[in-house]
Amino acid sequence: MRLLSRFFSPRLEATAHCDLPCGVYDPAQARIEAESVKAVQEKYQNNEDPEFRTRAVLIAEQRSDLVKHHLWVLWTDYFKPPHFEKYPHLHDLFNRATKAAGASGTKGSMDPATGAALLDLIAEIDKIFWETKQG
Amino acid sequence: MRLLSRFFSPRLEATAHCDLPCGVYDPAQARIEAESVKAVQEKYQNNEDPEFRTRAVLIAEQRSDLVKHHLWVLWTDYFKPPHFEKYPHLHDLFNRATKAAGASGTKGSMDPATGAALLDLIAEIDKIFWETKQG
Amino acid sequence: MRLLSRFFSPRLEATAHCDLPCGVYDPAQARIEAESVKAVQEKYQNNEDPEFRTRAVLIAEQRSDLVKHHLWVLWTDYFKPPHFEKYPHLHDLFNRATKAAGASGTKGSMDPATGAALLDLIAEIDKIFWETKQG
Amino acid sequence: MRLLSRFFSPRLEATAHCDLPCGVYDPAQARIEAESVKAVQEKYQNNEDPEFRTRAVLIAEQRSDLVKHHLWVLWTDYFKPPHFEKYPHLHDLFNRATKAAGASGTKGSMDPATGAALLDLIAEIDKIFWETKQG
Amino acid sequence: MRLLSRFFSPRLEATAHCDLPCGVYDPAQARIEAESVKAVQEKYQNNEDPEFRTRAVLIAEQRSDLVKHHLWVLWTDYFKPPHFEKYPHLHDLFNRATKAAGASGTKGSMDPATGAALLDLIAEIDKIFWETKQG
Amino acid sequence: MRLLSRFFSPRLEATAHCDLPCGVYDPAQARIEAESVKAVQEKYQNNEDPEFRTRAVLIAEQRSDLVKHHLWVLWTDYFKPPHFEKYPHLHDLFNRATKAAGASGTKGSMDPATGAALLDLIAEIDKIFWETKQG
Numbered sequence: 001m002r003l004l005s006r007f008f009s010p011r012l013e014a015t016a017h018c019d020l021p022c023g024v025y026d027p028a029q030a031r032i033e034a035e036s037v038k039a040v041q042e043k044y045q046n047n048e049d050p051e052f053r054t055r056a057v058l059i060a061e062q063r064s065d066l067v068k069h070h071l072w073v074l075w076t077d078y079f080k081p082p083h084f085e086k087y088p089h090l091h092d093l094f095n096r097a098t099k100a101a102g103a104s105g106t107k108g109s110m111d112p113a114t115g116a117a118l119l120d121l122i123a124e125i126d127k128i129f130w131e132t133k134q135g
Numbered sequence: 136m137r138l139l140s141r142f143f144s145p146r147l148e149a150t151a152h153c154d155l156p157c158g159v160y161d162p163a164q165a166r167i168e169a170e171s172v173k174a175v176q177e178k179y180q181n182n183e184d185p186e187f188r189t190r191a192v193l194i195a196e197q198r199s200d201l202v203k204h205h206l207w208v209l210w211t212d213y214f215k216p217p218h219f220e221k222y223p224h225l226h227d228l229f230n231r232a233t234k235a236a237g238a239s240g241t242k243g244s245m246d247p248a249t250g251a252a253l254l255d256l257i258a259e260i261d262k263i264f265w266e267t268k269q270g
Numbered sequence: 271m272r273l274l275s276r277f278f279s280p281r282l283e284a285t286a287h288c289d290l291p292c293g294v295y296d297p298a299q300a301r302i303e304a305e306s307v308k309a310v311q312e313k314y315q316n317n318e319d320p321e322f323r324t325r326a327v328l329i330a331e332q333r334s335d336l337v338k339h340h341l342w343v344l345w346t347d348y349f350k351p352p353h354f355e356k357y358p359h360l361h362d363l364f365n366r367a368t369k370a371a372g373a374s375g376t377k378g379s380m381d382p383a384t385g386a387a388l389l390d391l392i393a394e395i396d397k398i399f400w401e402t403k404q405g
Numbered sequence: 406m407r408l409l410s411r412f413f414s415p416r417l418e419a420t421a422h423c424d425l426p427c428g429v430y431d432p433a434q435a436r437i438e439a440e441s442v443k444a445v446q447e448k449y450q451n452n453e454d455p456e457f458r459t460r461a462v463l464i465a466e467q468r469s470d471l472v473k474h475h476l477w478v479l480w481t482d483y484f485k486p487p488h489f490e491k492y493p494h495l496h497d498l499f500n501r502a503t504k505a506a507g508a509s510g511t512k513g514s515m516d517p518a519t520g521a522a523l524l525d526l527i528a529e530i531d532k533i534f535w536e537t538k539q540g
Numbered sequence: 541m542r543l544l545s546r547f548f549s550p551r552l553e554a555t556a557h558c559d560l561p562c563g564v565y566d567p568a569q570a571r572i573e574a575e576s577v578k579a580v581q582e583k584y585q586n587n588e589d590p591e592f593r594t595r596a597v598l599i600a601e602q603r604s605d606l607v608k609h610h611l612w613v614l615w616t617d618y619f620k621p622p623h624f625e626k627y628p629h630l631h632d633l634f635n636r637a638t639k640a641a642g643a644s645g646t647k648g649s650m651d652p653a654t655g656a657a658l659l660d661l662i663a664e665i666d667k668i669f670w671e672t673k674q675g
Numbered sequence: 676m677r678l679l680s681r682f683f684s685p686r687l688e689a690t691a692h693c694d695l696p697c698g699v700y701d702p703a704q705a706r707i708e709a710e711s712v713k714a715v716q717e718k719y720q721n722n723e724d725p726e727f728r729t730r731a732v733l734i735a736e737q738r739s740d741l742v743k744h745h746l747w748v749l750w751t752d753y754f755k756p757p758h759f760e761k762y763p764h765l766h767d768l769f770n771r772a773t774k775a776a777g778a779s780g781t782k783g784s785m786d787p788a789t790g791a792a793l794l795d796l797i798a799e800i801d802k803i804f805w806e807t808k809q810g
Contacts, residue, residue: 023711023714023715023718024707024710024711024714026703026707028701028703028707029704029707032699032701032703032704035699036698036699039698039699040698043698050593051593051597051649051650053320053321053324054324054593054594054597054598055597055601055647057321057324057325057328058324058328058597058598058601061325061328068207068211072203072207072211072233075230075233076203076207076230076233076234076237077234077237077238079230084227084230091226091227091230092219092226095210095211095214095219095226098207098210098211099211099212102211102212103212107325109321110321158306158309158310158313159302159305159306159309161298161302163296163298163302164299164302167294167296167298167299170294171293171294174293174294175293178293185458186458186462186514186515188725188726188729189458189459189462189463189729190462190466190512192726192729192730192733193462193463193466193729193733196730196733242730243730244726245726323590323591323594324594327591327594327595327598328594328598331595331598338477338481342473342477342481342503345500345503346473346477346500346503346504346507347504347507347508349500354497354500361496361497361500362489362496365480365481365484365489365496368477368480368481369481369482372481372482373482377595379591380591428576428579428580428583429572429575429576429579431568431572433566433568433572434569434572437564437566437568437569440564441563441564444563444564445563448563455728456728456732456784456785459728459729459732459733460732460736460782463732463733463736608747608751612743612747612751612773615770615773616743616747616770616773616774616777617774617777617778619770624767624770631766631767631770632759632766635750635751635754635759635766638747638750638751639751639752642751642752643752
């Protein structure tokens with residue numbers, strides 16, 4: 001957060017604060033869980049054992065929840081008003097990314113294409129995240 | 136979700152889907168936890184016992200997390216693109232409401248004013264929520 | 271809790287205490303989760319896709335757990351000895367309601383009738399709850 | 406559960422069911438967590454370091470929650486109507502035991518006497534539990 | 541932990557410390573969850589209802605996770621360097637036991653033989669645990 | 676696991692296996708949480724507000740738990756017997772690293788030196804991890 005004050009000087013001073021848990025953020029947390037979802041989906045497609053498939057659905061559900069959680073934390077706790085001004089589509093991007101880890105995405109389908117689509121959206125967020133860190 | 140199809144007919148058809156866990160949403164879940172946060176803050180102000188205060192801070196932290204979670208679920212799982220078009224400030228409203236349950240709000244201060252501010256933001260969301268349900 | 275002291279004056283004075291997290295209780299928390307269970311059961315009956323059905327069973331299990339948790343909190347944390355004296359069947363009602371969200375109820379069967387039975391029991395608890403709040 | 410059918414033959418046949426997660430219950434789960442609470446309380450009394458005390462309060466809170474959870478599971482999932490008929494004070498015993506792990510007990514005070522009182526109540530439940538198992 | 545200092549006198553003095561949550565450990569916690577896993581596996585084999593089987597897989601997964609967690613806590617929080625010197629195979633034993641509650645064990649198969657194998661490994665740990673407690 | 680011993684010839688074959696949830700591992704998960712712990716410790720040292728300090732202790736406790744969890748998963752789920760043969764100190768390294776996130780490390784002290792020591796141990800694990808991946 002300290003880096004930010006360099007680049008968004010006037011406005012961010014107003015909103016900047018010392019979030020106790022906020023100094024360390026990394027979209028890698030969401031990405032790793034999403035990679036896990038996609039890997040589970042691929043294994044699901046190659047294995048017709050019903051026990052295995054039940055476990056795969058269960059694990060994809062849990063990991064998708066973790067993706068949503070990590071993205072929500074970034075959206076609420078890391079990104080500040082100046083970021084949303086600079087990247088006007090950022091709200092929508094996060095909303096679509098979290099939806100892509102939900103019922104219309106990796107929860108609702110074991111098709112690895114949904115996992116890949118989720119990873120693409122996280123990559124977009126990751127790019128913006130590092131831009132804001134580098135100012 | 137069925138009600139929605141009446142009002143946002145063309146566009147929502149495209150995005151509507153049968154979210155398995157989504158039929159039942161209610162901002163009351165976030166509101167009840169936020170009321171709990173505010174009540175804990177008030178008790179904190181009236182009790183200087185250190186054990187009590189430690190527990191109050193801990194519980195306010197947990198309840199604030201629950202507020203954030205319930206709001207995030209509404210934002211991602213309940214609200215759809217047509218809602219965001221109709222209420223252009225809805226993204227920002229949710230972002231501010233979840234921040235108000237974080238380090239710059241009810242987590243970072245035991246002042247009941249932060250709990251009251253959080254409840255006001257949830258009331259704004261609640262109003263929009265019921266408008267979308269009634270079409 | 272403050273309201274209670276008006277109605278159960280002598281006895282409750284003895285048992286009343288300042289539960290830090292107890293000022294805010296609402297059976298709506300259990301009801302909302304139970305409505306979710308019933309909605310999931312109905313969708314399960316109308317969809318034979320195995321992935322969907324696995325997710326429905328999983329979600330009904332989780333939501334039933336939440337119902338049990340919310341009811342247990344009411345039974346232990348909100349209701350006090352004077353309530354149990356005034357409503358002698360209250361222990362049994364809570365025991366049956368939490369069982370109705372378990373293996374003999376909404377966990378053990380995806381029949382929406384179990385969800386409806388659970389909601390009826392919660393409605394009975396809700397009625398008593400608001401009677402005790404209004405004195 | 407199979408043992409039960411020996412002793413409560415007529416009545417329990419009606420209520421007996423194959424709870425998937427219910428074959429294995431043991432009050433030791435609640436007792437171990439309660440012993441932990443009491444040990445933490447004792448260490449709290451012997452250590453005035455504020456960091457240590459904050460952690461002690463936090464851990465006592467978490468472990469007390471686990472005690473409540475394990476007791477609630479026994480009360481709802483293990484004990485059946487015939488047990489409550491045979492031990493008419495069992496509802497009240499569980500209600501007092503779970504309250505003893507709450508704000509009026511081990512959560513609300515770091516006095517090891519509250520931990521000891523909780524352990525006594527769990528010992529009463531334990532005694533009844535094993536009577537019902539031995540039939 | 542206090543008992544230990546009697547037996548491992550020179551070395552343990554150096555490593556002994558007052559772990560706030562560590563005074564109370566008991567391998568019974570892992571054993572009870574593992575017994576639950578094995579019971580669920582047996583019921584799974586005797587019931588072909590798909591809803592029941594989905595729940596059984598889900599519960600075995602959760603209970604296996606609890607077994608792993610309880611074993612990890614023992615391995616990291618209870619056992620100290622002098623124990624690992626005295627029992628050179630203890631690291632490997634814990635590694636095999638936690639793997640036996642994972643994908644190559646009770647998570648990956650509903651065969652009760654995997655539950656029995658897990659219980660055997662926990663019994664080995666339990667034997668060492670009580671030897672270290674008795675000095 | 677039994678299959679593994681068959682094709683342990685080239686090393687990468689050795690690490691490939693079809694554990695359903697295991698295809699994706701990354702020590703970054705533990706590192707990110709440990710960086711958060713250290714950042715929280717530093718902020719604690721620079722802020723004497725009692726509410727802030729209570730929250731800092733609480734968050735360090737939670738994040739330390741996450742570090743332990745992520746490391747335990749690597750130790751049990753990712754690393755296999757051939758790894759432990761090749762790196763004979765790996766068991767001890769993981770045991771020390773998880774202890775370093777416990778009562779004798781980042782839980783028991785808010786000194787950032789404990790956070791730094793934890794990060795060093797994770798870096799050692801990370802180095803070995805990537806060696807085994809590149810096989």
